[in-house]
Amino acid sequence: MILTLVDHDRGQVARNTWEALTFARGLAERLQAPLAAMVVDPGGPGPLDVWGRYGVSQVIHVTHPELDEYAPDAWARALEEWIRTQGPVAAIAPGTPRGNEVLARAGARLGLPMAANVVQVEPAEPAYRLTRVRWGGSLLEEAELAGEPRLMTVAPNMVEARPASQATEPPVHVHTPDLQEAERTVKVVDRVEAARDRVSLVDARVVVGGGRGVGSAEGFRVLEELAELLGGAVGCSRAVTNEGWRPHSDQIGQTGTRIAPEIYIACGISGAIQHYVGCKGAKRILAINTDPEAAMVAKADWAVIADLHQVVPAVIQEIRRRHPNGQG
Amino acid sequence: MRVLVCVKRVPAPGERIVLTPDQRAMETRFLGFAVSPHEECAVEEAIRLVEQHGGSATVLTLGPPEAEEQLRDALAMGVDRAVLLETDGSDWDPMATARALAQAVQALEAQDGPFDLLLFGNESADSGGYQVGIRVAHALARPIVTGIKDLAVEAGVATAKRPLHGGGWEIYRVPLPAALTVLEGINLPRYPSLRGRLRARKAPIHRMAPKFEPGGPTLVRLVVPEERRTETEILGHGPEVAPKVVDILEQLGVLP
Numbered sequence: 354m355i356l357t358l359v360d361h362d363r364g365q366v367a368r369n370t371w372e373a374l375t376f377a378r379g380l381a382e383r384l385q386a387p388l389a390a391m392v393v394d395p396g397g398p399g400p401l402d403v404w405g406r407y408g409v410s411q412v413i414h415v416t417h418p419e420l421d422e423y424a425p426d427a428w429a430r431a432l433e434e435w436i437r438t439q440g441p442v443a444a445i446a447p448g449t450p451r452g453n454e455v456l457a458r459a460g461a462r463l464g465l466p467m468a469a470n471v472v473q474v475e476p477a478e479p480a481y482r483l484t485r486v487r488w489g490g491s492l493l494e495e496a497e498l499a500g501e502p503r504l505m506t507v508a509p510n511m512v513e514a515r516p517a518s519q520a521t522e523p524p525v526h527v528h529t530p531d532l533q534e535a536e537r538t539v540k541v542v543d544r545v546e547a548a549r550d551r552v553s554l555v556d557a558r559v560v561v562g563g564g565r566g567v568g569s570a571e572g573f574r575v576l577e578e579l580a581e582l583l584g585g586a587v588g589c590s591r592a593v594t595n596e597g598w599r600p601h602s603d604q605i606g607q608t609g610t611r612i613a614p615e616i617y618i619a620c621g622i623s624g625a626i627q628h629y630v631g632c633k634g635a636k637r638i639l640a641i642n643t644d645p646e647a648a649m650v651a652k653a654d655w656a657v658i659a660d661l662h663q664v665v666p667a668v669i670q671e672i673r674r675r676h677p678n679g680q681g
Numbered sequence: 682m683r684v685l686v687c688v689k690r691v692p693a694p695g696e697r698i699v700l701t702p703d704q705r706a707m708e709t710r711f712l713g714f715a716v717s718p719h720e721e722c723a724v725e726e727a728i729r730l731v732e733q734h735g736g737s738a739t740v741l742t743l744g745p746p747e748a749e750e751q752l753r754d755a756l757a758m759g760v761d762r763a764v765l766l767e768t769d770g771s772d773w774d775p776m777a778t779a780r781a782l783a784q785a786v787q788a789l790e791a792q793d794g795p796f797d798l799l800l801f802g803n804e805s806a807d808s809g810g811y812q813v814g815i816r817v818a819h820a821l822a823r824p825i826v827t828g829i830k831d832l833a834v835e836a837g838v839a840t841a842k843r844p845l846h847g848g849g850w851e852i853y854r855v856p857l858p859a860a861l862t863v864l865e866g867i868n869l870p871r872y873p874s875l876r877g878r879l880r881a882r883k884a885p886i887h888r889m890a891p892k893f894e895p896g897g898p899t900l901v902r903l904v905v906p907e908e909r910r911t912e913t914e915i916l917g918h919g920p921e922v923a924p925k926v927v928d929i930l931e932q933l934g935v936l937p
Contacts, residue, residue, distance in 0.1 A: 457812035466897030547848025601866030667920035
């Protein structure tokens with residue numbers, strides 16, 4: 354059996370779960386093993402028809418009155434119990450914050466290695482041969498993974514989610530874990546809902562990014578104006594947050610936000626790899642930079658080799674000229 | 682309050698990654714080094730906790746002799762004590778690293794008493810295994826909250842906030858002693874003062890020899906992925922390009 358942990362928040366399944374299921378199904382087909390999905394949610398076993406479309410042949414519905422809120426050690430406990438009693442050959446989770454931590458916790462409990470953010474696997478013996486990402490995807494690592502079961506998380510947005518050629522109607526097996534006191538300690542006790550007052554960097558169709566070349570916090574005023582005209586969001590590089598010019602929530606990159614807009618307008622950004630991994634999901638890149646040798650210029654579709662403080666105001670003026678009744 | 686913060690020395694790769702001929706490491710001869718960004722914030726958080734509650738902050742790393750530089754950076758920022766688990770610089774897998782760190786924590790606690798908080802980065806910038814902090818906490822039977830971006834400690838309880846994808850926060854409350862993995866953005870790390878730098882230069886580094894017990898996964902080789910090669914069209918060299926830029930925005934359908 355190949356076991357896949359479903360990442361969800363109060364019943365809402367994380368998109369990357371479909372990628373993990375696709376990855377797990379590939380492995381299950383090669384090993385001619387059944388594919389199981391584990392859903393830890395007292396609210397129900399999730400969308401059974403969708404599990405079926407992804408080729409799941411068994412749903413393990415983990416339920417417990419204390420699992421009303423996310424509790425990573427309790428999730429890991431459930432996974433560990435199932436692994437110890439049912440002996441799957443691999444346990445897989447999406448490489449999300451929850452997927453990574455629950456699998457790591459299960460690995461610690463079982464004394465087994467865990468490979469995070471895997472993109473490819475070759476089920477050889479005695480060790481699986483796998484490829485995983487380092488540096489947010491700028492570097493690939495080929496590694497060997499031993500242990501029974503193999504514990505892996507799947508790198509987000511690197512494996513295409515595909516339904517199975519034949520849908521299944523998976524039976525549901527209910528499992529109630531024997532939770533101990535220590536497994537209830539780490540648990541979500543409260544929440545703060547998201548503020549919905551502006552376009553978020555993650556969803557924006559246009560992102561106007563600024564780097565050290567912007568020069569100051571005040572320098573971002575023109576980028577904000579352009580972003581507002583285009584109904585987009587402002588982002589920045591790590592150099593900018595380190596200077597305190599923008600909050601960390603605006604940071605694009607390996608330790609910030611990954612964006613995927615129609616166009617990313619990168620102003621005064623040199624384009625270190627830690628920044629590029631955050632913006633390579635952009636369909637198009639326009640770089641504005643005084644340095645024609647900047648990495649961001651080389652990686653862009655279009656570039657303007659000039660001072661952003663001259664170019665951006667001119668662009669704003671041109672948009673206003675053509676669209677006098679626009680948002681701005 | 683006694684706080685321990687674990688860091689890792691990593692290269693600052695710049696604009697492209699070059700590998701050593703044996704493909705087992707990055708070519709770092711021309712690179713600078715730092716600690717992973719999340720950990721820089723973990724160090725700052727440790728110092729702030731001590732400033733607020735009294736006590737002491739200790740920084741711990743496993744790495745080559747040169748990792749002393751990163752320990753001195755932490756000392757310069759305001760950490761009180763530095764411990765180096767010295768290796769020959771070869772790749773330590775996450776299980777081996779966690780085992781060595783947990784043993785070191787036990788040894789330090791046997792000497793000077795327990796730590797109230799163990800701080801880690803959520804994941805290292807280079808290998809990104811997402812597990813060392815979790816494994817250390819498990820070995821020491823302490824609760825751990827991961828990926829936090831806000832922390833308050835009061836009356837022996839740590840209240841931590843973790844961002845949710847798409848906005849919003851989850852809130853956790855755990856009793857001390859506990860462990861936390863931190864995300865960049867929890868604070869803005871300070872620049873070390875001149876006095877801090879001078880003090881750090883002379884501070885002793887406590888060295889220990891870690892025992893290598895491999896666990897996996899085992900690195901075989903590194904590969905630089907094929908980059909999407911784009912032909913960059915240079916639109917021009919000044920504000921006169923504005924109409925061309927707006928034409929592009931119009932074609933992409935992103936104008937108001």
